[in-house]
Amino acid sequence: MDSFKIDRTQHAIGQGGFHSAMVYRGGRRFGVVVDCGGASGEQRADLCAAFAENSPRDYDVLAISRLDDDHVNGLPHLARAGVRFRNVFLPHADRAQYLLWMTLRQAHARGDALPEQEQVAKTLDIVAGLYAGRYGKPLIVAEDAPRLGADEPAGVDPGATPDAVDAAHAAHARDTTDALDTRHADRAAHAGPDLLHPGLRRGLDAAAPGALFPARTSLHLAGMDWMLRLHSREWQMPRVAEAIWALPVLAELRRAVDDLGAGAFTAGNAQLLDGVTAQLRAELDLKTVQVAATKILGRRVTLPATMTAKELLAALYAKMPELHDDASPSLCVYAGPGNRGNGGRRARFARQRTTGQGGQVGHDDAPQRSVGWLLTGDTPFGDDKALAAFMRHYALELPLVETVVLPRHGARQNYGRALAELQALAEALPAGARRLFIAAADPAGARPLPDPAVAELCRRFGALQVVDRRAGSAVYDSVQAVDFRTP
Numbered sequence: 001m002d003s004f005k006i007d008r009t010q011h012a013i014g015q016g017g018f019h020s021a022m023v024y025r026g027g028r029r030f031g032v033v034v035d036c037g038g039a040s041g042e043q044r045a046d047l048c049a050a051f052a053e054n055s056p057r058d059y060d061v062l063a064i065s066r067l068d069d070d071h072v073n074g075l076p077h078l079a080r081a082g083v084r085f086r087n088v089f090l091p092h093a094d095r096a097q098y099l100l101w102m103t104l105r106q107a108h109a110r111g112d113a114l115p116e117q118e119q120v121a122k123t124l125d126i127v128a129g130l131y132a133g134r135y136g137k138p139l140i141v142a143e144d145a146p147r148l149g150a151d152e153p154a155g156v157d158p159g160a161t162p163d164a165v166d167a168a169h170a171a172h173a174r175d176t177t178d179a180l181d182t183r184h185a186d187r188a189a190h191a192g193p194d195l196l197h198p199g200l201r202r203g204l205d206a207a208a209p210g211a212l213f214p215a216r217t218s219l220h221l222a223g224m225d226w227m228l229r230l231h232s233r234e235w236q237m238p239r240v241a242e243a244i245w246a247l248p249v250l251a252e253l254r255r256a257v258d259d260l261g262a263g264a265f266t267a268g269n270a271q272l273l274d275g276v277t278a279q280l281r282a283e284l285d286l287k288t289v290q291v292a293a294t295k296i297l298g299r300r301v302t303l304p305a306t307m308t309a310k311e312l313l314a315a316l317y318a319k320m321p322e323l324h325d326d327a328s329p330s331l332c333v334y335a336g337p338g339n340r341g342n343g344g345r346r347a348r349f350a351r352q353r354t355t356g357q358g359g360q361v362g363h364d365d366a367p368q369r370s371v372g373w374l375l376t377g378d379t380p381f382g383d384d385k386a387l388a389a390f391m392r393h394y395a396l397e398l399p400l401v402e403t404v405v406l407p408r409h410g411a412r413q414n415y416g417r418a419l420a421e422l423q424a425l426a427e428a429l430p431a432g433a434r435r436l437f438i439a440a441a442d443p444a445g446a447r448p449l450p451d452p453a454v455a456e457l458c459r460r461f462g463a464l465q466v467v468d469r470r471a472g473s474a475v476y477d478s479v480q481a482v483d484f485r486t487p
Contacts, residue, residue: 004224008335008373008477012356013038013047014469015409015442015449016070019375021335022056023195023226030195030221031059032228033085034333034375035066036074038440039469041113044074052081060196061219061228062136063089065331065377067098069106069123075135076126085136087204089213091329091377092142093235095131098329099124099261100245100254101237107280107313117280117310121273124257128264133209141232141331143389145212197222215393218340225347225481227338231379231393233386235329243296244316249289253279253309280310330379330407332390336372339396348483353403353436355465357472362402362434362463370430371479372400376407381414381421391428398428403436403477406458410439410450410466419457426461435462438475442468 004025011018016038023030036048062085065071106120114122131138194201197220207213219228245254256275263272286303289312293301297319307315317323337347348367354360374394381387391398404425407414415421429435437458441449443466450458450466458464467473 003481004226005478005480006226008479010405010438010440010467010475011047011051012467012469012471012474013044013074013440015440015445016073017065017375017405017440018047018074019373019405020051020055021373023221023224025195025221025224028195029056031056032061032063032333032335033059033078033083034063035071036078037069037071038074041073043469045077048074048077048083049081052078052083057082057084059083059085060194061085061087061089063228063230063331063333064091064130065333065375066328067091067093067102067127067130068328069126072126072130073123075130079135088130088133088136088138089230089331090130090138090140091235091331092140092212092232093329094237095128096258096261097237098235099128099257101241101328102127103253103257103276104241104244104313104317107310108317115277117277117308118273120280120310121260121276124260124276125264125269125273128261131210131261132264134265137207137209139204139207139211139213141215141230142212142234143215143232145214147214147217195221195224218338220338220340225337225345227334227336227340229334229340229394229397231332231334231390233330233379233389238323240296240320240323244293244313247289247292249284249286249312250309252282280308282309283307284309284312286312328378330377332377332379332394333375334372334394334397334401335375336397336400337369339400347481349479350482351477351479353475353477355472356470356474356476361465361475362436367482368434370400370402370432370434371477372397373403373405373477374398374401375405378408379414381407381425382416387421387424391424398425399430401429402432402434402462403438403475404429405438405440406450406454409441410454412451412454415454419453422454422457423461426457429461436475437462437464438467439464440467444468 004023006021006023008021009019011020017035018038019034021032038044039047102124103120106123110116129135200219215230215232221227256279260272260276263269283306286305286307290301290303293303293316301319303315346369348369349371350367351371353362379386379390439450443449455464465473465475467475
């Protein structure tokens, strides 16, 4: 069996995220991008143009870990540069609800080089376009979705536990592989249209846009010890936010946001964007809002006689500190060797991991299997239930993970008070000095990140690299399969 190679980069886009990976084998490739957002508009445009100029422009997967603008506002730049995606994996959220939630949050934030109301509309348009299929066929990652129809093992009890289902699928994959001569399996893998397992490709191609993609189904590459495994928690808009959007004075803005979401397949629909912007700028008579707002928030609210819709949303959001750290929809991505019966022989890998300045990050040593990356999105590890679900989902992958992109840019609020959850995650990783934690952050921003306590804990368990807007902060990771004799 021949070798394969993976090149990965955490790009220096600042506080946000932009990760790309390409798998090469026998003249074929499989490409993945996770997020694209952050920095300033000019820097995003330059970085995306350089990325398109120096890389393949057709990618199999775009995965969006978080739907905030600093994770998605680079996508229009990629699209203009000609970068295309076959499938787009998104967190499990209702599009219409999330656009309203984002409008509320964005109204409280400042825009980027555009009038604030216009920037809010443009951000909504990007997210709506993701779920509408503008950047590739959208698939919603869900924990409880039925498995893809292709290559389904017979005799799996529909009421079985997730662990039992995983075991059945792993056994099915091993049985299928054992029944084939290795040389024939190799030729079959090379003969396919791409590197993805043929059964998975059939299932993905048959899926309708917007269909649920089961988080228990890993994306295995054909005949190779490599896969993607996704994780997403279902998100619902907080009730207090729903109550705010039920205010009659916001009915026209809500209608404009709904119209934008419903018509977002094509980019730059000027009429819909202008409609949202105009409604955000519209002045509202708040004589009847004071009492309603006080009732919604459970405490006295004092508002001026008139405000624009954007100002009203910003004022109400500012009075809800309990929502400021509310976890947005979040998608995690593991990329690395497969421990779930993918049909390929297990490999060992040689790695070279450096920064943009040429310095080594962590340490290299003899060939190993623990070369996996885990991009955690904005997973709320402070929630014991969420942490347990996360650890169960990645139980077989965590021993192979040596690079973790920290949630929420290295902020502290995704953990409990003593950071015990972050320590539990670090302790689940393979022991040794090769562990690397990445914070895609802006240490010089108004709210410097990563948090010092988070940074200190990460350095106790390995190395920490802050990937900001400086080109030299980027992380490059190249791994190559060098030994297929491992049983």
